[in-house]
Amino acid sequence: MSDTDSAADSAPDTTASSPLLTRLPDVRDGLTDLYRDLHKNPELSFAETRTAGIVAERLRKLGLRVTTGVGRTGVVGVLANGDGPHVLLRADFDALPVTEQTGLPYASTADGVMHACGHDMHVTCLLGALDLLADGRAHWSGTITAVFQPAEEIGQGARAMVDDGLFDRFGTPDVVLGQHVGPFPAGTVGCHPGPALAAADALAVTMYGKGAHGSRPEAAIDPVVMAASTVMRLQTVVSREISGGDTAVVTVGALNAGTKDNIIPDTAELRLNIRTYTDGVRARVLEAVKRIVRAEAEASGATRSPDIDPITTFPVLVNDEAAVRRTVTAFRGHFGAERVFDPGPVTGSEDCGIFGTASGAPVCYWFFGGTAPASYRKAVAAGTADRDIPSNHSPHFAPVVEPTLSTGVEAMTTAALTWLSSGKR
Template sequence: MSETDEPTLAGKLERISSSYEIDPVWQRRLYEILHANPELSMQETETHRRILTELGRFDCEVVAPVGEYGIVAVFRNGDGPSVLYRADFDGLPVTEDTAVSYASHKVVPGPDGKPVGTMHACGHDVHTTALLGLCDVMDHTREHWSGTFIALFQPGEEIGAGAGAMVDDGLVERVPRPDVCFGMHVMPGRAGQVMSKAGPQFAACDSIRVTIPGRSAHGSMPHAAVDPTFTAAMIITRMQGIVGREVDPDDFAVVTVARMRAGSTNNIIPAEAELTLNCRFYSDKTKAKVYASIERVVHAEVLASGITDAPTIEYFAHGELLSNDAVVYNKVRPNFDAVFGTDSVRAPRKTVSEDFPSIPLAFGVPYFFWLIGCTPRGQWDAAVRSDRVNEDVPVNHMSTFLPEYEPTIDAANRAALTAVMTYLAR
């Protein structure tokens, strides 16, 4: 290479790797500690403390708490762009069913007060471990980059509350405004593959609580009642017609009736019934159309029942459509291809949801969110060959979900550094 040649980012990353390497023993130990000690959403006291302890080793400004358990670490290194990278760190009310020595055995009171097992069944322990690893590299390789690196550690993703809580607690005013936001998620797929795409990656979602009015009477006197369970059954039936007959077959929508609640005993027609729906979309336009149809059906069926009281419709557990900015994607993806070669692949759209977009939307900046495969390659390839991926591969939120550590954390580390250095490399 001549003196006038500009080294590629891949070449710069090789120089960084040769000058500083994350201590694999430290990072593995950190991961195992996090995995063995999951905490439920918005209850992450010990995880919050652990992250603060780890950040204490670095030359950064720590802003905490933000939204009770959120943490932001700001690494300043002269003039240049600002880049924010986010990781979530809450666990799930799932009892772990793996044989690893660092499996979680924690049992805590659940929302109903009954004991419940806890587990990092979604890979947030990997996310947090990788971001702390990235902090370690950024802190020790300042000669290779300039600008501002912002590491954001978020609680409460599993209930869709953590990002909003941080925004509501003044996140935008308390930390530098980034030029771009990054994030990633481990998912089933060949361990170590980096999967990315422009446009919709994760679905928009909402839950909807519908309260259906009726008139109570003894079970022997149905003529004196207006039975809300019958009305609920009609609504449930009509819900399937919304997706099947009102949504373009080339589009995508899910309307799931996740819960029906009515009555308290065996011989009384109840005074009301309650439905809880879960809805998912890749298009905000389709979402608006489906929600209008849901409200139309609910009001019409209640009116058809003969009751004059109005139903109530409450939206909650909102998740924004996660749609990657094409300009950012087209800037970072070539570097993923250069660093990972054939392991940089196109991501499939996923019907799961994330509250990550709430953070870049609050700042009004573009974002890019990619996926890291975490399934042992032999297991994944065998499942694909036999067309048994759904049966043979544990997925996020299952009690047997466990990323293959080495290739997963290696890809998570390198992808994070590649994306950030796309903007901050000298």
């Protein structure tokens, strides 16, 4: 057994977080105000300047050593408290190009931009945990590096921070810890060992035809029909080329062509999103997609091959099994076993794992619920959970503030203390 395995399997002190969490009621109102402010003022990837400024100011007030502009708009705060393990705590803070439809009094004021994935909650919970940890230094020792990451939604933020010397400048962590709010009952925490979130490949496809008047289709090579045929054929990739024991998702999220009803355009554009868990399945799906796109263009008589360009790529997020055992044991000790669950592999994607692969540190990444428990139970009982519970990236996605916020603060604090050395009691 390696030293890492031995340390990860050691029994954590599940009461370590209790003295710190007694302050949570005192800071909860301020955190609620912060969350609503961040939700009201979302910023897109690599444009999170206001958010970064708020984060940096709060970290300085907590006594952390703060560095801004890491990976363009990222913020890093370091809290050193004697000898002990080095723990990286991560939150992302970019929003999405979504028009909010929640009707909340603190709904987004930015036109066409919304925190539809809950990153505002992630920031608030990490700042809350850091407040408790900074005030409770007597109960732990070691070093905390708090990473507030930009541009997760486009899969570039973690890599940008690593490429900007994150580990050279702030040291290599012993573990990477992160969390994500999701459409589970608020007050619960879910963590899956092994491949936990899927790899994602987004592609931009441009198909070339020949424009003409809508009344003379014989003079055209219609890219709209070409694109429509491609969309339908792509539905066979998963159903006919991937084993039933493997997992893959192929989604065409956008099809854009033409400007007027009586004009056959020259081009059509598709935006594809592919999710997989293994390198073999990923390679097979990508090859099938490219083959189908090119074959449909040729079948339509296109005189130019389509362009297939990558947009974003996320690697599989693999949760270290020993790290999950250690952290989940602490969660069960704090929350109770009935509030801790295994969500299984999630087909969503995350670039938090890059911090682990780039540093060589184990990763433990978990979910915490954001749906009102009564609403969740009602939808599950009716068999309408997929329809009635807004998921991440929906214009209706809005975590209930409580107990979501408190659970996220408690989970991050508990996880951090599980890995840090015990201090004076």
